[in-house]
Amino acid sequence: RSRLMFGKTFPETWLWLDEIVSNEGAKSIDVKVPDTITSWYASAFGISKSAGMGVAKATKIRVFQPFFISLNLPYSVIRGELLTVPAVVFNYMEDSCLSIRVSLERSLDFQMVAGPSAKTCLCGKRSAKILFKLIPKKLGQIPIRITAETLDHNICALSKNIDSTVSASDILVRKLRVEPEGVKNSYTLSEFICPRETPTTEFKLRRPENLVPGSIFSKVSVIGDIMGSSLSNIDELLAMPYGCGEQNMLKFAPNIFIMNYLNHTNQATGDITDKALGYMRSGYQRELTYKHSNGGYSAFGSRDTEASTWLTAFVLKSYAEARPWIDIDDKEIKHSSQWLLRAQSKDGCFPSIGSLHNKAMKGGVKTPATLTAYVTISLLEADVASFDTRLYAASKCVRKSLDDINDSYSLAIIAYMFAKLKDSQGYDQVMKRLNSMAIDEAGMKHWEESKDEDDENRSPNRWYYQARSTDIEQTAYVMLAMLEKRGKEAISDAIPIVRWLSKQRNGLGGWSSTQDTVLAMQALANFADLTYGSSMNMNIQMEDGKDTNEFEITSKNNLVLQQVEDIPVPSTLKIKASGDGCALLQAHVQYNEKHVLTKPSFAVRVEEATIKTGKLTPLKTCYSQQLTVCAKWLRKGVSNMAMIDVVMVSGFSPNEKSLNKAQWTTPGLKDVETKGKNVYFYFNRFENKETCVKFIVDQEQVVEKSKEVPIKVYDYYDTEKSATVMYGFNKEECKGEKHNFSLFP
DSSP: OEEEEOOOOOOSSOOOOOOOOOTTSOOOOOOOOOSOOSEEEEOOEEEETTTEEEEOOOEEEEOOOSEEEEEOOOSOEETTOEEEEEEEEEEOSTTOEEEEEEEEOOOTTEEEEEOSEEEEEEETTEEEEEEEEEEEOSOEEEEEEEEEEEOSSOOSOTTSOBOTTEEEEEEEEEEEEEEOSSEEEEEEEEEEEOTTTOOEEEEEEOOOTTBOTTOOEEEEEEESSTTHHHHTTTTOSSSSOOOSHHHHGGGTHHHHHHHHHHHHTTOOOHHHHHHHHHHHHHHHHHHGGGBOTTSOBOTTGGGSSSOBHHHHHHHHHHHHHHTTTSOOOHHHHHHHHHHHHHHOOTTSOOOOOSOOSSGGGGOSSSSTHHHHHHHHHHHHHHOSSOOHHHHHHHHHHHHHHGGGOOOHHHHHHHHHHHHHHTOHHHHHHHHHHHHHHOEEETTEEEOOOOOOTTGGGSOTTOOSOOOOHHHHHHHHHHHHHHHHHHGGGGHHHHHHHHHHHHHTOOTTSOOSSHHHHHHHHHHHHHHHHHHOOSOOEEEEEEEOSSOEEEEEEETTTTTSOEEEEOOOSSEEEEEEEEEESOEEEEEEEEEEESSOOSOOSEEEEEEEEEEOOSOOBTTBOSOEEEEEEEEEEOSSSOOSSEEEEEEOOTTEEEOHHHHHHHHHHSTTEEEEEEETTEEEEEESOOOSSOEEEEEEEEEOSOEESOOOEEEEEEETTEEEEEEEEEEOOOHHHHTTSOOOEEEEO
16 A cells, blocks of 8 residues: 655745856756645845846745645633534545544543544545544643544445555644633732842742632743843833834834943844844834824824824934934924924923823823923934924923922923933922932832822732832933933932832833833933943852752853743742842742732623524534623723723634724724734723723634633723723523623622
8 A cells, every 4th residue: 555644844934045056047956845735935036246136036836735634723722621623634635535533642731522533434625524622631832633544444435436555644733722710910029139239138929819720830030131131022021912102112112222221331232133123113114104194193193183292202202212223214303393393382381282191191280391391301302403492491381380290200200301401400409309209218219109099909919019100100210310410420329219110120021011111221221321340240049948049140141031930939039149240130920810809990891792693513602792891980080091901712703893893983992903812902091981892702613611711901001900800601692592791890
């Protein structure tokens, strides 16, 4: 019997060759085609001393196998769910029929419910679908291995045209992502440790009370550069969506400070530089899509009725700072600065046009002083022309309101403005007031807004402190002002601020939100630039009660992120540092909790309605469902820009047409974004009256005994202000036999 064996070579890129071509202009190359059943697109170019450069027309080759398996798995499932795995076997070997066996290999990672194998007769130019059922038991990526092979004996009907001379087989291995039940959460403990000042410290890793068993993942990371954790993860500084004009700047602005710092300290390497510049270029091009024809920018571009003073100033400042690194059209900077200057009032103030998104920018009084200071800083850094008269008028506007401003957030921005203007009198006056508001404790220093009535109970189960985004912003502004005005003379006063900012870092290298991440990175980069020294020789020992881990940091590896995973939780990590230099030490714990204990800032209502279309089959056990998610703000006033984050029930995906419809028919909804199993709805704000969004979800794969998944509503600039509810579909709802209506306070 002739035997056809099919391998498993699946590269994403197949060929990248450099060849010498003959005088006839032809070259023959023999290569093995990968096993992927797909079309490969090939392009080629040639270079000649006499003829220059030539580019060939792209061509394609279709790769095919006569006998193969196809497997369709969901994006992810939750541990304990019952998944139907449809394996489809194709036979394109002429018109002959084959007796085949299709098998699912047993594994300790899952419980097999239906299987492990099935036999069938598969004739030419036909396919056969075999259904396996399994319940995942292990978290993470588990391999699903399916085998299809011809049998030595015939099971086809005698009337079939049977080919007993061919023996064929195929093996397919796919990874299934298995997630824990409940709601994802995490915490990060950070410390900026310098042996000569703080040779010892400790981290207490605590175990959440309502923990989902087996869901904890823990790691400790060490890097010998204050900017290091951000450098290692510049593509994902926040575990948040980036779907608007302000959030897109998180892919752009931080890279400016990274490039400035690396260049000034002679640490720039090819990989980091290429990545940073790449993100800056793509971020710049994407940001231009949020520009209005008048030169202003807004969070959602043409979907907004007018541009935003605040966002235009932020974009202008970032474009100007990026000019040393990438090509920024001077016309763009001029166009945006002219729009801002046209908006300036006769009294020198810059009024708030468009959405601010973050309420803190309004300041503590009914005056545009805070925003005026912010715009003035941007115009100073843009430096496209002489704005002396305009800037003097702006500073006069701010001075006029100084006596009425009592919030530290506004004063911090104003202090930075005076420092940029080199106005010593104004700077000293504001810094004196800020110093009286500073919070000094445990060798750290920061500024924070007065807490509202609900902030004392932000997280009843929270044993670790998490600063608000606005507190990080204003602390960074104060440090920027100090370094701008006093340079190296401010280093000793800035160190307690550096410690506090470092302590607030998340496990990805960012902070809480977009603005605080951008400002904190700018402040730390400026500080690191002033304090950088090539001498680095540190030893850090960490004991967790069972094991001891040791980290060596030198000037050769100070930008290398060193990590140890699976640290015991709970445990107390005792850390001892020696040598010269400073390092950032972080302990990150990720886990799932059964339910969220935080006091809700939103009321969330979820309504489910069955849409009966088509018939239910073994591969469609649930009708499409219409979800109506309603939310309202429970606190005073209105929220900042807010998100509704809907996680899909396993096996379901959002109906794209219904999302498009929702985007244009839902009041206050500015954008919709899908990523993995999540659908993100962007709202300008939520008020004390209910706002609802409707959309449809369709069953793509059969997952029985499905677990409930979360819907989270949160303030983008103060993520602690949130509410989380769970939803799911049971058998009755899937068949349209029961209408489910849930109300969550």
